[in-house]
Amino acid sequence: MKQSRKQKNFMQLLILNLIIILTIIACFIYLGRYKVVVVDNIAINIRSGPGVSYDVQTQAKKGDHLTVLSKKNQWYNVRLSDNSTGWVASWLVEQGNANSSTNVDATVNTNGTKLRESGSTDSQVLATLKNGQKVTVTLEQNGWAQVEVGKKEGWINASLLDVTSKTGTNTATTTKGATSIAEATIVLDPGHGGADPGAESTDGKLFEKNMTLSTVKIVKEKLEKLGANVVLTRSSDTFVSLSNIAEISNNAKADAFISFHFDSSENANEASGTTTYYYNDANKNLAADVNKYLAANLPLQNRGYEFADYQVLRENKRPALLLELGYMNNDSDVASIKTKAYQKKIATAVVAGLKDYFK
């Protein structure tokens, strides 16, 4: 039987609608399975594995779409627009995270670009740069890029820069050394806590557990400003067992673990100063880097760095240190230890040491 014209039109319309509906469903299934993230920083490193120790194989630029295929230890396995795949630190691409330290090469794209003291148009102009000037981006924050130009350091509006090292074939991005703290997971352990007060001052009023926690909070803040992913073994006055502490570091796949302590000697006021401890020989470099700045920054005597068989280090499979940052039962050491100024100096030193370590 011959279809009427009306019937034929109806059938065509039905098929067309069906196709549209199926396409929409397919899209939803696809989008539901794969999360797509848009790069919001000038550039981020794409690595061959889920961790900062893996080689940089390429970089993704601002505006690039990355399809998230899987997640492992806070790293995303992503597919890039050219269909290659790699790993990116999840905190670099997650929404609301405007921080990224990148160490990428870039060029100024506008004549008369101002290099400023800070990331604001109100801040002092340090230099005026020409179109084509090469710079190294060390940090990006709120649309501003912190850059190194020769020996100068300052801030440039990120829209005035073009990234030049997209392929990551230069030494600045292919070695672990040139990458930064921004991609690293740092586990900080404020020693003792809860029922375990640690060492105490000679007047019995100050406890190690409180000094370690307030110090770690300052270190955390400084590291987060640089874009690092910071994990604390405790953030309040609670007790965490030594084996759990090492486990937190192992589970977080820490790029560095640092345990903070203040010492005690058998008799009051008989010992003074700071010591840096490592367990694995492989962590000697980390110990040297951090201790160098403790020696330079702190008013207390530096007793150097050495091997020690502490459980939080021995059971740690990650690069790990334990710092003894002065003697609780030395009145002169405690006069420093209890001050925010001293704790800030510790934080500055630790951050500087880690910066060197990740270079």
Ligand SMILES: [Zn+2]
């Ligand atoms: Zn201790």
